[in-house]
Amino acid sequence: MNAFFSRGMLLTLTAATLNLAACSDDNDADEVAPAPEVTTVSNLAPAAGGSTSTGQPATPKHYAFFNLATNKEVPYTDSASTKWDIAVRATTILVNGGTSGPGKGQAQVVEGLFSTLTSAPETGYQQDGATKAIPTGSGKGWYNYDATTHLISPIAGKVIMLRTATGNYAKLEVMSYYKDAPATPAATTPSGYYTFRYLYQPDGSRNLN
Amino acid sequence: MRRLAFWLFLASTPLAATAQRPLAPDTTVRRLALREVVVTATRTAKALTEVPIPVTVVGKEQINAMGALRLNDVLGEQTGLTIVADHGRGVQLQGLNPEYTLILVDGEPLIGRTAGTLELSRLAVGNIERVEIVKGPASALWGSEALAGVVNIITQKPQPGTHGNLRLRYGSNRTADLGATFNTKGKRLGLTVFGNRYSSAGYTLRPESGTATVPPFANYTGQARLTYTLGEHTNLSFSGRYFWENQHSTLPMTGEDGSTTDVQLRGRQLDYSLNPVLTHTFSQKLFGTARFYHAGYRTKEDYTYTATGAPYDATYFNQTFTRPEVQLDWQLHPQHTLTMGGGFLTETVSATRYDQRQRMYSGYAFAQDDWTPLPSLNVVAGARFDGHSQYKGQLSPKISGRYQVLSWLAVRGSAGRGFRAPDFRQLYLNFSNPTVGYSVFGTHQVREKVAQLAEQGQLARDGATGELLINQTLLDQASSLTAESSSAYNAGVQLTPGQKLTLGINFFHNDLRDLIETVAVAQKTNGQSVYSYRNVSRAYTQGAEVEASYQLLPGLTLSGGYQFLLAKDKTAIERLKAGQVYRRDPTTLATERVTVADYGGLYNRSRHSGNLKLFYQHTQRGYSASLRGIYRGRYGLQDRNGNQLLDADNEYVAGYWLWNVAASKTFRERYTAQLGLDNALNYTDAANISTLPGRLYYASLAVNLGKP
Numbered sequence: 004m005n006a007f008f009s010r011g012m013l014l015t016l017t018a019a020t021l022n023l024a025a026c027s028d029d030n031d032a033d034e035v036a037p038a039p040e041v042t043t044v045s046n047l048a049p050a051a052g053g054s055t056s057t058g059q060p061a062t063p064k065h066y067a068f069f070n071l072a073t074n075k076e077v078p079y080t081d082s083a084s085t086k087w088d089i090a091v092r093a094t095t096i097l098v099n100g101g102t103s104g105p106g107k108g109q110a111q112v113v114e115g116l117f118s119t120l121t122s123a124p125e126t127g128y129q130q131d132g133a134t135k136a137i138p139t140g141s142g143k144g145w146y147n148y149d150a151t152t153h154l155i156s157p158i159a160g161k162v163i164m165l166r167t168a169t170g171n172y173a174k175l176e177v178m179s180y181y182k183d184a185p186a187t188p189a190a191t192t193p194s195g196y197y198t199f200r201y202l203y204q205p206d207g208s209r210n211l212n
Numbered sequence: 213m214r215r216l217a218f219w220l221f222l223a224s225t226p227l228a229a230t231a232q233r234p235l236a237p238d239t240t241v242r243r244l245a246l247r248e249v250v251v252t253a254t255r256t257a258k259a260l261t262e263v264p265i266p267v268t269v270v271g272k273e274q275i276n277a278m279g280a281l282r283l284n285d286v287l288g289e290q291t292g293l294t295i296v297a298d299h300g301r302g303v304q305l306q307g308l309n310p311e312y313t314l315i316l317v318d319g320e321p322l323i324g325r326t327a328g329t330l331e332l333s334r335l336a337v338g339n340i341e342r343v344e345i346v347k348g349p350a351s352a353l354w355g356s357e358a359l360a361g362v363v364n365i366i367t368q369k370p371q372p373g374t375h376g377n378l379r380l381r382y383g384s385n386r387t388a389d390l391g392a393t394f395n396t397k398g399k400r401l402g403l404t405v406f407g408n409r410y411s412s413a414g415y416t417l418r419p420e421s422g423t424a425t426v427p428p429f430a431n432y433t434g435q436a437r438l439t440y441t442l443g444e445h446t447n448l449s450f451s452g453r454y455f456w457e458n459q460h461s462t463l464p465m466t467g468e469d470g471s472t473t474d475v476q477l478r479g480r481q482l483d484y485s486l487n488p489v490l491t492h493t494f495s496q497k498l499f500g501t502a503r504f505y506h507a508g509y510r511t512k513e514d515y516t517y518t519a520t521g522a523p524y525d526a527t528y529f530n531q532t533f534t535r536p537e538v539q540l541d542w543q544l545h546p547q548h549t550l551t552m553g554g555g556f557l558t559e560t561v562s563a564t565r566y567d568q569r570q571r572m573y574s575g576y577a578f579a580q581d582d583w584t585p586l587p588s589l590n591v592v593a594g595a596r597f598d599g600h601s602q603y604k605g606q607l608s609p610k611i612s613g614r615y616q617v618l619s620w621l622a623v624r625g626s627a628g629r630g631f632r633a634p635d636f637r638q639l640y641l642n643f644s645n646p647t648v649g650y651s652v653f654g655t656h657q658v659r660e661k662v663a664q665l666a667e668q669g670q671l672a673r674d675g676a677t678g679e680l681l682i683n684q685t686l687l688d689q690a691s692s693l694t695a696e697s698s699s700a701y702n703a704g705v706q707l708t709p710g711q712k713l714t715l716g717i718n719f720f721h722n723d724l725r726d727l728i729e730t731v732a733v734a735q736k737t738n739g740q741s742v743y744s745y746r747n748v749s750r751a752y753t754q755g756a757e758v759e760a761s762y763q764l765l766p767g768l769t770l771s772g773g774y775q776f777l778l779a780k781d782k783t784a785i786e787r788l789k790a791g792q793v794y795r796r797d798p799t800t801l802a803t804e805r806v807t808v809a810d811y812g813g814l815y816n817r818s819r820h821s822g823n824l825k826l827f828y829q830h831t832q833r834g835y836s837a838s839l840r841g842i843y844r845g846r847y848g849l850q851d852r853n854g855n856q857l858l859d860a861d862n863e864y865v866a867g868y869w870l871w872n873v874a875a876s877k878t879f880r881e882r883y884t885a886q887l888g889l890d891n892a893l894n895y896t897d898a899a900n901i902s903t904l905p906g907r908l909y910y911a912s913l914a915v916n917l918g919k920p
Binding site: 114116117140147156157158159160176178179184186187198 | 794796799855
């Protein structure tokens with residue numbers, strides 16, 4: 004039994020209440036660690052930031068911070084700690100390292116299928132700096148922006164390889180940028196709501212199978 | 213009398229070499245006398261049934277029976293031709309985009325393309341004798357742009373006597389067309405004049421968008437040709453054309469704060485041309501033509517705020533094309549006819565997005581041997597060399613042959629090279645987007661402009677090494693841009709079993725190289741890129757075309773055509789094979805690899821297209837009618853799942869039929885009334901097809917003046 008979830012269970016987090024399944028804290032040391040599980044997170048988004056003078060929703064004030072090991076959102080007040088691994092706001096994804104935080108976080112975007120990328124690359128990771136480890140901009144990182152429909156679509160076949168705040172490896176794929184991941188989002192669908200799946204390897208190895 | 217008229221007609225045709233030389237007293241003369249003659253395939257007059265390459269001819273009678281007004285109406289109903297909309301309506305031929313088809317008027321190119329498309333509705337058809345469509349590359353004779361084929365519009369030549377006609381047509385969307393022709397020809401002097409006004413209130417398919425799909429416009433065409441017989445063997449012809457169009461529309465502009473402001477657009481475009489042609493028959497075996505052609509194309513767009521009248525934006529584009537050319541047709545031997553020629557071309561362009569007035573030069577020469585080793589075998593071989601001031605020279609060879617196997621069966625085949633020169637924007641563009649901040653430079657100055665930006669500190673540097681973010685390989689490629697080219701093969705059979713049935717089949721394959729695409733050569737400090745162009749893409753189009761025509765009753769002809777087409781990007785196929793293309797299921801959000809089998813090919817190509825037509829003509833009673841069904845099979849519109857290629861069902865537009873019907877009656881051989889209905893089933897697809905306004909009614913009245 005993994006620290007957090009029963010086998011095959013997909014956990015859903017809502018933006019408002021991060022409703023976590025019961026976690027067992029009694030992690031038996033002599034228990035053989037089973038293979039890490041793929042976890043899907045829905046609607047990770049920062050708190051709304053009010054509205055602009057024209058009534059449009061404004062950019063949220065803070066990022067939504069997330070811990071991959073615990074599968075929990077972390078309050079923004081902990082942003083200067085290593086309690087979080089990634090943070091999202093609008094189309095930007097931060098990793099906890101470099102200019103973004105005190106952790107060992109690094110990332111790179113690789114091409115492939117999430118399921119068949121079974122080991123993390125040894126090299127090629129970047130820290131957040133003047134440019135982000137997960138590049139921003141249409142077609143440069145994880146998403147495309149359509150100037151006609153004004154929609155943000157995660158690019159199929161782009162997988163984000165991560166080193167977490169503590170230096171462990173993980174892989175992550177963004178699946179939707181819209182609230183409740185509708186099949187055909189409209190320009191008016193609330194955006195900035197990340198649905199993603201990830202696999203976190205707690206043992207420090209690059210094995211992501 | 214009719215034959216005499218024909219000989220006079222040919223004598224006044226600059227390209228009518230065969231008229232001057234002795235013809236074997238076989239069926240050729242009879243077929244020529246039936247006017248089934250084409251000049252575009254070999255640059256000499258040749259019977260349509262005997263040319264070794266696929267050619268379609270649409271004559272005046274058919275154009276009238278269709279109730280066609282503009283060139284796009286005519287071309288859109290032909291087998292293997294599809295009207296596609298991209299910065300105007302152009303023609304797709306053998307699956308290739310409009311920029312690969314050369315459009316000629318009486319053998320001289322029409323200029324003024326926008327993003328590669330020459331707006332076909334600029335051409336009125338009221339004075340057209342016939343339209344010739346050559347399929348497959350013809351660069352060996354016609355040079356650049358004749359990569360997919362050539363459309364040559366042959367206008368009316370002065371005919372003996374004095375006569376004219378007036379024609380008025382009115383229809384849906386307040387579309388009005390008023391045209392007049394005048395013809396006179398005496399012993400030495402001949403004149404034709406054509407005038408046309410065409411206007412429409414336009415139409416709006418999506419009222420919610422706030423803009424008209426086609427805003428109101430009015431355009432005017434004037435064309436004239438003067439012919440003069442200088443001597444027994446020498447003829448002079450002088451033609452001119454003038455066209456202008458005004459369009460007016462309101463566009464809601466959305467500002468950065470989300471508010472909208474109405475902006476008025478006043479657009480004006482015009483084109484003109486002058487074309488003196490001198491022909492001389494040196495002997496029965498040698499015929500010469502000297503031509504001069506000057507053409508101009510201008511557009512001007514003024515945007516002003518509706519509320520205040522203050523200027524919002526203004527753009528202009530001015531292009532000229534000047535070329536002298538000579539051609540000799542020499543019957544070297546009873547079995548060999550040589551055609552040789554050469555010319556010198558100067559083009560200029562000045563526009564809002566170009567640094568200064570740009571000028572480029574090109575010289576070319578061509579030669580062709582039309583060889584008839586056996587009465588049943590004809591081989592045409594030729595080549596053309598185009599030298600150019602801006603890109604490397606192009607040699608375009610071509611060979612074609614036709615063999616009459618049986619009296620009712622002929623086979624033909626051809627192989628040739630086609631090319632398309634980089635256009636003005638690819639050569640000279642100098643554009644920096646003021647709001648977004650990216651830059652685009654043509655090949656001519658990209659190196660210099662990148663260096664300039666580097667000097668001004670506008671280019672980004674690599675954080676680690678401090679080097680400028682310039683991709684030297686791509687920059688080298690961008691500054692040595694060359695022409696796009698193709699190797700093409702056509703093979704087919706022509707069948708005429710019996711008097712009533714004709715059947716033609718043609719297979720084609722076009723292998724395209726060095727297709728030009730946009731590339732980012734450097735990064736700017738503002739996070740944007742510097743773009744230019746490079747030759748990179750490879751693609752192919754291939755397919756088969758079948759055409760059949762059957763005379764059901766005297767005067768009643770049923771015809772049908774079908775084209776099967778595959779058009780694919782070779783680079784995309786390689787990426788698919790390497791497993792580098794992905795897509796996400798929108799419902800399950802699962803990502804999968806796209807397979808080669810999922811790939812639908814290039815956008816905007818219908819795998820299946822065709823037509824079914826019924827034409828009826830009763831000359832004595834003056835009745836004429838037509839029913840035409842045009843089918844366009846489903847085609848890819850745009851990428852919707854982010855992988856930049858056509859692979860998902862929702863990326864296609866559904867196929868459709870358009871049914872058009874027209875009927876006319878001529879009274880007293882002078883007055884002709886016509887009623888017509890286009891798109892009778894009222895098919896529209898407002899979301900995807902802007903060029904289908906729905907059902908259109910029209911009525912027209914034509915009056916012939918003088919003795920035709």
